[in-house]
Amino acid sequence: MNGSPFALLGHNSVTAVMAKVMAALIPGIIAHAWFFGPGIWVSLLLCMLFAVGLECLLLLLRGLPLKPFLSDGSALVTAALLALALPTLAPWWLYLMATLFAVGVAKHLYGGLGQNLFNPAMVGYAAMIIGFPVYMTQWAAPIGVAHFTPSLAEAFDLVFAGSGAISVDAYTSATPLDAWKTQARQGMAEADILAQPIFGWAGARGQEMVALMYLLGGLLLLANRVITWHIPVTFLAAMALTAGLLHLANPAQHAPPLFHLLSGGAMLCAFFIATDPVTAASTPLGKLIYAALAGFLLMIIRAFGAYPDGVAFAILLANICVPFIDAYTQPRVFGHKRGGKRGQA
Amino acid sequence: MSRKLHPFNGGVHPDGHKEPSNATPIRAMPLLPRYVVPLRQHIGAPARPLVRAGERVARGQMIGAAEGYVSTAAHAPTSGSVLAVEPRAVPHPSGLFDLCVVIEADGEDRAVELQPLDWRNLDASALRNRIRDLGLAGLGGAVFPSYIKLNPGAQAIHTLILNGAECEPWITCDDRLMRERAAEIVLGAEIMRHALGCASVLFGVEDNKPEALAALRAAAPTDMEVVSVPTLYPSGGGKQLTYLLTGVETPTGGRSTDVGIQVFNVGTAYSLYRAVCLGEPLLSRVVTVTGHVAEPGNFETRIGTPLADLLAAAGGALPGAVGEIIGGPMMGFDLLDRVAPVTKSVNCLLVKDPRLFPARPAALPCIRCGACARACPADLQPFEMYWFSRAKDFGKAQSYDLFDCIECGCCAYVCPSHIPLVDYFRYAKSEIWERERDKREADQARRRHEFKEFRLEREKQEKAEKFAKAAEKQKAAAGTETANPEEARKKAILQAALERARLAKEGVTPKNTDNLPAAVEKEIAEIDARRERMGAKQQGGEE
Numbered sequence: 001m002n003g004s005p006f007a008l009l010g011h012n013s014v015t016a017v018m019a020k021v022m023a024a025l026i027p028g029i030i031a032h033a034w035f036f037g038p039g040i041w042v043s044l045l046l047c048m049l050f051a052v053g054l055e056c057l058l059l060l061l062r063g064l065p066l067k068p069f070l071s072d073g074s075a076l077v078t079a080a081l082l083a084l085a086l087p088t089l090a091p092w093w094l095y096l097m098a099t100l101f102a103v104g105v106a107k108h109l110y111g112g113l114g115q116n117l118f119n120p121a122m123v124g125y126a127a128m129i130i131g132f133p134v135y136m137t138q139w140a141a142p143i144g145v146a147h148f149t150p151s152l153a154e155a156f157d158l159v160f161a162g163s164g165a166i167s168v169d170a171y172t173s174a175t176p177l178d179a180w181k182t183q184a185r186q187g188m189a190e191a192d193i194l195a196q197p198i199f200g201w202a203g204a205r206g207q208e209m210v211a212l213m214y215l216l217g218g219l220l221l222l223a224n225r226v227i228t229w230h231i232p233v234t235f236l237a238a239m240a241l242t243a244g245l246l247h248l249a250n251p252a253q254h255a256p257p258l259f260h261l262l263s264g265g266a267m268l269c270a271f272f273i274a275t276d277p278v279t280a281a282s283t284p285l286g287k288l289i290y291a292a293l294a295g296f297l298l299m300i301i302r303a304f305g306a307y308p309d310g311v312a313f314a315i316l317l318a319n320i321c322v323p324f325i326d327a328y329t330q331p332r333v334f335g336h337k338r339g340g341k342r343g344q345a
Numbered sequence: 346m347s348r349k350l351h352p353f354n355g356g357v358h359p360d361g362h363k364e365p366s367n368a369t370p371i372r373a374m375p376l377l378p379r380y381v382v383p384l385r386q387h388i389g390a391p392a393r394p395l396v397r398a399g400e401r402v403a404r405g406q407m408i409g410a411a412e413g414y415v416s417t418a419a420h421a422p423t424s425g426s427v428l429a430v431e432p433r434a435v436p437h438p439s440g441l442f443d444l445c446v447v448i449e450a451d452g453e454d455r456a457v458e459l460q461p462l463d464w465r466n467l468d469a470s471a472l473r474n475r476i477r478d479l480g481l482a483g484l485g486g487a488v489f490p491s492y493i494k495l496n497p498g499a500q501a502i503h504t505l506i507l508n509g510a511e512c513e514p515w516i517t518c519d520d521r522l523m524r525e526r527a528a529e530i531v532l533g534a535e536i537m538r539h540a541l542g543c544a545s546v547l548f549g550v551e552d553n554k555p556e557a558l559a560a561l562r563a564a565a566p567t568d569m570e571v572v573s574v575p576t577l578y579p580s581g582g583g584k585q586l587t588y589l590l591t592g593v594e595t596p597t598g599g600r601s602t603d604v605g606i607q608v609f610n611v612g613t614a615y616s617l618y619r620a621v622c623l624g625e626p627l628l629s630r631v632v633t634v635t636g637h638v639a640e641p642g643n644f645e646t647r648i649g650t651p652l653a654d655l656l657a658a659a660g661g662a663l664p665g666a667v668g669e670i671i672g673g674p675m676m677g678f679d680l681l682d683r684v685a686p687v688t689k690s691v692n693c694l695l696v697k698d699p700r701l702f703p704a705r706p707a708a709l710p711c712i713r714c715g716a717c718a719r720a721c722p723a724d725l726q727p728f729e730m731y732w733f734s735r736a737k738d739f740g741k742a743q744s745y746d747l748f749d750c751i752e753c754g755c756c757a758y759v760c761p762s763h764i765p766l767v768d769y770f771r772y773a774k775s776e777i778w779e780r781e782r783d784k785r786e787a788d789q790a791r792r793r794h795e796f797k798e799f800r801l802e803r804e805k806q807e808k809a810e811k812f813a814k815a816a817e818k819q820k821a822a823a824g825t826e827t828a829n830p831e832e833a834r835k836k837a838i839l840q841a842a843l844e845r846a847r848l849a850k851e852g853v854t855p856k857n858t859d860n861l862p863a864a865v866e867k868e869i870a871e872i873d874a875r876r877e878r879m880g881a882k883q884q885g886g887e888e
Contacts, residue, residue, distance in 0.1 A: 002705050002765045002768055003438065003678060003679075003765070003767060003768050003771065004670075004672075004674070004675060004676050004677055004678060004752075004754050004767060005674060005675045005676070005754030005757050005758050005767065006670060006674040006675075006677070006697070006702050007359045007360075007514060007674040007675060007702075007754075007758060008703075008705065008758060008763070009357070009359075009758055009759050012759065012760075012761050013706070013709075013761050013762075013763070014709050014712060014761050014762055016761065017712075017714065017761050068707055068709060069709075072709055074712075112710065113709065113710045113712065114709075114710035114711050114712045114713065114762075115710065228715075228719075277712050277713045277714040277715060278712050278713050282713050282715050282718070282726070282728070282729075283718075283726070326729075330726065330745070331724055331726070332724065333597065333723060333724050333725055333746045333749050334353070334354075334584065334588075334594060334597075334722070334723040334724045334749065335584065335594045335595050335596050335597040335599075335723075335749060336596075336597050336746070336749075
């Protein structure tokens with residue numbers, strides 16, 4: 001028997017939180033399909049199927065009830081984030097492996113919902129970029145740039161049967177982030193780089209609109225109080241500041257801040273990945289520090305690292321710091337002295 | 346009315362559900378055949394029973410006397426005979442029985458002679474003693490004996506706050522009281538101001554009670570301020586209302602009197618008026634009966650009224666009712682036995698139905714979303730406290746300031762995982778209290794043992810000294826007789842040998858610090874003194 005309170009906030013559950021996150025992803029997913037073709041539906045479907053299947057299997061192995069934990073929707077959100085982070089049109093087993101690392105290793109081996117130290121989707125992504133780097137550089141080229149954009153049926157074919165006679169280069173391209181880095185290092189001028197078809201009006205062609213749709217979804221989450229402003233605002237500000245300083249110091253090598261904000265996984269990370277409550281810092285000040293660290297690390301990896309994008313590693317590195325950040329940023333409790341030390345047991 | 350408010354962090358907006366019970370005037374209850382008056386209705390020591398089975402009592406007669414400092418009296422709600430003084434069911438979450446005086450009414454409702462007090466000319470301490478004997482205790486929920494709260498003691502009280510916020514959903518007893526008896530409440534506040542010697546008087550009422558605000562404003566003199574505060578649970582919490590109205594935080598572990606502010610419930614002010622101006626003990630209070638009942642409303646209820654009779658007065662529970670809550674849905678508790686009586690702390694009887702009070706869904710794991718921390722009016726991190734309480738790491742839970750939790754229930758109200766957070770905090774607190782009690786008892790046992798050892802040693806030494814003295818006397822007497830120096834020398838050698846043997850036996854070896862230069866001796870003395878001081882300080886720190 002439970003004691004007070006006997007009243008409960010209505011329409012409030014983990015399921016409802018996850019449903020709101022999924023709903024907020026929809027504009028970005030549609031934009032993705034619009035600019036890069038229907039391949040995203042295939043990877044999304046596969047990741048979700050694998051995630052739910054693995055979740056069932058692991059819950060059974062752990063002797064936990066299926067219904068409450070399946071219906072919380074957390075596996076579906078992880079799967080959706082993973083699908084949006086991974087390249088589309090990759091072989092089906094890549095999605096299976098990524099989901100296995102996300103749901104199996106990062107989530108259930110750490111104790112399941114709420115217990116994981118690391119963002120599951122980012123663990124899945126990081127495992128793939130280390131294990132299968134070639135597949136992780138083959139990104140679907142935007143419609144209009146690609147020689148060939150597969151239809152939904154063709155996308156299924158590519159994912160399950162491989163490219164066969166079609167050259168992978170016909171429908172994939174390097175990401176603009178990657179292209180900028182290699183071409184700038186080769187001494188190409190900024191204007192010449194940006195004149196290439198894979199670049200758009202501010203960032204990467206197609207990606208910039210997808211990023212704006214993620215921003216829209218993120219604002220919906222803010223309006224619905226699913227997330228607070230602390231992490232996205234600080235993350236984007238830290239990114240912009242770092243990118244701006246780098247660009248000022250060496251414009252020939254480093255792209256301007258707006259390009260970085262609207263390319264790759266920055267926007268998705270700011271509103272949907274960095275804000276994962278389980279793995280992010282939880283105190284108001286801690287959130288600022290955590291997000292600033294993640295944004296800064298992302299820019300450092302993008303500018304000086306070997307990987308095309310740094311979202312996964314930036315987030316995982318920031319995740320490591322969370323217990324420490326939280327422990328030292330506990331807010332002042334009502335009635336306690338300002339600046340007073342927390343009572344130690 | 347233009348007072349600057351200081352909003353506290355957090356808080357929630359549960360549905361008010363005030364309408365079912367606040368539309369009709371306070372109703373009287375018929376005289377019942379039987380009343381059960383618990384002797385422990387307040388915080389502190391239970392009252393000492395003054396009557397025995399078979400005795401006749403009159404309405405207002407003291408049947409339990411205040412025992413010790415933190416205590417207050419209990420009175421007979423009507424005239425009749427004492428049926429029994431025995432443990433009975435009381436409204437308490439534990440469901441444990443407590444000592445009660447059971448009174449069978451004779452139907453005459455004959456009262457003792459009431460003595461109104463001339464409070465303006467009465468010495469403050471005499472006034473307080475009378476208030477204690479009249480059984481006054483806080484009616485807002487904490488039931489702290491009022492006479493203690495009216496004693497400013499060493500702290501000067503500059504502000505008196507009358508709490509009419511009534512932020513708990515469903516409850517409207519203070520609302521109706523303020524609407525109908527504002528003048529009496531204001532008089533009660535005058536008496537409080539007189540006893541406390543404070544200048545400023547503030548009424549805090551949530552803005553969902555416009556009629557009560559208007560009534561108080563009409564009744565209050567110009568030097569009392571009636572402040573409308575935004576409806577936000579738990580603005581009626583003592584610390585929250587104090588902060589809201591004054592911007593002053595009650596220090597952790599302390600009371601608002603530490604910062605010169607005293608808070609009383611408006612219902613207490615009304616009862617104080619009756620006690621002082623009419624000389625009437627605290628015999629009744631207004632209780633809201635609402636929820637799934639036929640005729641919800643407020644009832645002037647005698648203390649000791651069985652809750653089943655109160656429920657019947659409101660037309661009884663409707664079909665489909667699933668139990669009752671004593672108090673509100675945020676901080677109340679399940680009533681385990683309807684024969685339990687109304688006490689000074691019972692402000693509401695809320696009948697549950699499955700539609701308004703569905704069972705709490707099964708709890709899911711905490712996802713650290715922080716909704717609880719954002720809702721917490723004490724600025725705590727409930728999910729961290731939950732984590733450690735669940736792991737039974739109570740020390741760590743305490744280091745996250747568990748004892749600053751006021752158990753308002755905001756965290757559990759907003760939790761998307763439906764974790765009964767407050768249950769965990771109540772559990773952790775009681776475990777910590779239990780351990781502290783165990784430790785205190787162990788410490789006491791240890792101290793007793795050590796003192797016993799010390800005493801035995803001292804007695805032995807005293808005995809030895811007495812023998813030594815007696816021996817010396819004998820020796821002196823003998824010395825004058827035998828003037829043989831050789832004999833004396835031999836005796837001295839023997840004596841010295843015996844002494845050495847005794848010392849060796851006691852394990853006292855001669856120190857290697859004999860015959861040292863003065864400077865070194867001084868240094869040693871300083872070190873010893875410092876050690877002593879350190880030891881004393883450490884002991885002091887452990888207290």
